[in-house]
Amino acid sequence: MIAAFYLISVVLIVSAVLAVSLRNLIYCTLCASVVFISSAALFFLLKADFIGVVQILIYVGAVATLLLFAVMLTKNLVSRQYYVGQKRKWSYGIFTASAVLWVLIGSIRSQTNLAELVTADHQLSVVSLGKEMLTAFLLPFEVASLLLTAAMIGGIVIALEEKKKSS
């Protein structure tokens, strides 16, 4: 169990770095889907099966394909980085990211009374999850569905708008 955690987090970090820094966009999206899969694996490790499965279904199944289609439609596969003038920005990026990381790690370490792992294996059954979602969390559930329909219609309207005029 322990080895699995470290292995997966190494894969996670490496593929995240690759997903962000590669030049060829197709490889970027590929590494992004590896990030999504390994974070789903972490969820399984943390005994959150339902969320792990939802993560794979939504991120790898839909979001990665969407990204691939977007990459294909915008056609600049090998993103031509004009680094001429913006060398410094690149270093700015590293500086801010490491600053944020330092702050976060600092806050984690300063925390002393972090909760210990109390029960070795407690499993939240999917049925209770479902009940909870439709009782305590009914409002966010309805708002989420509203948001999804709005996003769908918005996405279509933006993408489709051009087709109507030109055809």
Place this chain on the structure above:
Amino acid sequence: MWGTGVLKGMAVTIKNFFDTYTSKNGIFTVEYPEKRLPEKERFRNFPILVYDEKPEELRCVACDICAKECPPKCITIVKAKDAQGKPLKQPEVFDIDFTVCMNCGICEETCPFDAIYMDHEFELAEYDRMDALIYKKERLSRPWTHFEKIRPTDAKEINERRAKDATKTAAAVKPAPPQASNQQT
């Protein structure tokens, strides 16, 4: 109703599926090397030269009609000469290029001496395209009995016709000197 056409189509294929097990002529294909389809009598594949008794005594008299008639010109004939150089009524070289011949059967029709006929043999695969597929006189010649075996009805007609011609020429040539008659054999 919407899906019926599709279901009827499936019924047809499943009937054929079970036909192959149940009915006699369900399976249409024949497993070739072991079982063979009966050959049609008039099936014509590549030509053969015919001789009566001795393989040297071909019926062909090298009159070159079939070479001239052949649409793709795949027959080459050279007349045989005896010791003194007098042309004999025998082909010295008679080869057919099987890569060119399209077994159309025109040579069989136009040969006045019933010397060339189409054979039924079709397993003629070779490893070499050049000289293996140019059939020489020896490879082309077959006895007349072979012809009678593969095409009985045509053979019967031809034999009758030849017998009638032979008696007619024999009667016509009797007053003439006897030695001229052996050319017709």
Place this chain on the structure above:
Amino acid sequence: MTNTIETQTRPSLSTQQLEVSIGPQHPSTHGVFRMNVVLDGETIVKLKPVMGYLHRNHEQLAENMSWLGSMPYTDRLDYFCSMTNNIAYALAVEKLMGIDVPERAQYIRVIMAELTRLVNHTALVGFLLNDLGAFFTPVLYAFREREKILDLFESVAGSRMMCNYMRFGGVKLDLPDGFVDCAKAIVDNYPPFLEEMERLLTKNEILMARCQNVGILLKDLAVNASVTGPVLRASGVNYDIRKIDKYGIYDRFDFKVPLGTVGDVYDRYYVRILEMRESLKILRQAFKELSAGPVISQKGLIAAKSPRNMKVPAGDAYGRIEAPKGELGFYIVSEGGTKPYRYHVRAPSFINLTILEDMCLGHKVADAIIILGSIDIVLGEVDR
């Protein structure tokens, strides 16, 4: 070969237009035939047929060969129906030489022509379904029936597809005994096969959805492009040379000419099935009226015996028949010698192909393939 054509419309989502060559090496172009298709997404913007891959110089060859010498070559024109090619060529030369054909030979010619029509249309229906995606089942059902008829041709003419059976003034050899009742058995077995094919295909929703209102050929476009055969009759034009010329003895048989109404792929498919039914009617009548008698006229026999010195009087003639694919015509010019001066074949597939682009514009790639399949072209005839 990826020369893309950039559209100059307003800056819409400028998807490049994809130029795909559905080329000679493609599973469903019925032989070596190429279509340069310009695609916008899946719909066809431009289509240019490219032919000539199978050109064998047939007409030039015929000019330095004896008259009968090019008869076996006519088998290679439309290798699906060799008997009708022979009949058309024999008809043209007989018209020029003025030979008459005896009664029995006329009936044999009608029987052979109608059997070839059956063979051609069955194979066409099979291959059209193969283009639609049915994994070879209709083709093999069609071939099962076609094999029986090809066996008949083999027992009559000696070869299944390259028959070389017709001679000027009649046919080469008389029918072998037992041919007629064997042919009768096959003709009687055909209707159940047609019912089976119809049950499998005609009312099949997928086939109807794929073929109806696809590749519509309007009546006037068809007539102007001089399209002939089932493609023309599917658009509703009543033009069948057997009815118009009444060549040979076709006036003795009563049969109908099926016409379509809309002129799309479905009509072309179903008109051919109805034509098969009509051919069966003709065959039954021909078997009844087949009488004994000579098979080749006296003049024809002499010509067949020594074709190289058969002279045809000077002049020109155009003999045409209703081949399964359309109007197959032979235009021959003779100077009175033993070789034709000019020899031209009017191939129906070649002329039916000219309207391929008009039918395919605006359709999808999948439709272009079945429209090509429904015109029923054979490359031997197109490229000659």
Place this chain on the structure above:
Amino acid sequence: MLDPRFRGSDIKECMENLDQIFVQAKRTVMNLAESVLPQPLVLLVSMLISIGVIAAIGPVIMMYLTWLERKVVGRIQNRIGPNRVGKFGLLQPIADGIKMLTKEDIVPEGADHILHFLSPVLVVVPALLVLGLLPWGRNMAAVDLQVGLLLFFAITSTGTLSIFLGAWGSRNKFSLLGALRAVAQLISYEIPQVFSAVVVIMHTQTISIVEIVNAQPGFNWFVFTPWGFTGLVLFYIASVAECNRTPFDLPEAESEIVAGFHTEYSGMKFALFYMAEFLQVFSLSALAAALFLGGWQGPFLPSWIWFFLKTYGLIFIMLWFRGTFPRLRVDQLMGFAWKFLLPMSMINIVVVGIWTYASPIVAWVLGILIIAISFGVLAKLNTRYHIERNRKFILAE
């Protein structure tokens, strides 16, 4: 002929052992392992056994599915199918395998090597992974997850991505067309497939496949209920489309776009694509059997024999489709998914709702009524202007 002393219970008991034969085999191996190995390794050994068995069965199933397909489609076309290699052509798959191995592995010049190499692997992995989730027999499911069915759909949805990458990597116009069609088809048929599975989840209140199968003891399978039958039909049609089989085999339409997304693959890579397709055929038929036909539930035979009987019954229907149907066009394919399958599966969910709360008679009558009416209305809507059922032809003089 039965020995009188052989009482009925003996037959039942020997069937029982036969049923649990594999489970006992594994248990014996486990006891052996426990006595020898330390504790954590034992868990590893049990996992290895399951993985090993599935990794062995997967390719064997795939090989003999290709053989079965060629035999069945052959018989449909009045011919015998492979019978030269081995007794009934049984060694044919092995011959095909060797041929695939020895064939040269061509990588097109403009192709993207990494993608070209990676995508066959990415396609096979989900297909093999999914075999672990299926209940092969009584307590013979390799992995019994509480979210089994949802994980099944999640894994099969990752296959779309790899098909697209494979086609995009091989720089070929035809495979590009094939990829666009594949992605559009797989995504739009995933939704009706999941919806028609939701029907079973609503009825059995669980997502784990093993529980669903346990909820169908003896002969009362779900298929004998109105919603169960429509659910099976909808699920089965959607999974035929999901594995790119006829009449939905547009992504690799031979007659239109040469070989669709796997045009540029040869040798072992093509074999992997082929294996992925057939494993998906097997796993989706097995899932359809588990959800609606009671998986391994059956009166007399051992459980895993029932599982294979039902799965191969459904696979036979897919092969039967292969031998009969022409192909749909792209827009009809989409129309069929969105305008027929999806509404029907939603209506099916309504019927299950009624089924759980109404009394049996009312539920039956109402269920059949709703399904019949909705099928008629949807069929009418979908074919109103496309298909002219009987078109008239003139037989002119």
Place this chain on the structure above:
Amino acid sequence: MTIPLSHYLAVSAALFSIGLFGALTRRSAIIVLIGIEIMMNAANLNLIAFWRYSDGTRATGQLFTFFGITIAAAEVAVGLAIVISVYRLFQSTNVNEISDMKK
């Protein structure tokens, strides 16, 4: 020996900063979107870690992640639609070039 919570938090913090780095430095709009996705992922990882180390009876952690994932999916859909329509006007997805409002 179980894994302390701080390890999980460290991993998600690292993931978050990588996502931030990507979003800030890269030119192409799509990589910015990927960066944002990775940051959302890191947040979800945190939520689940805290849920696992809590008493585990309440499902708030999991449900929060569930809604987080749905919102992220909606966000990507709309984001990509915007990227495509922007690409249609400016013929490029380079974030720097899409700066002037009036085109």
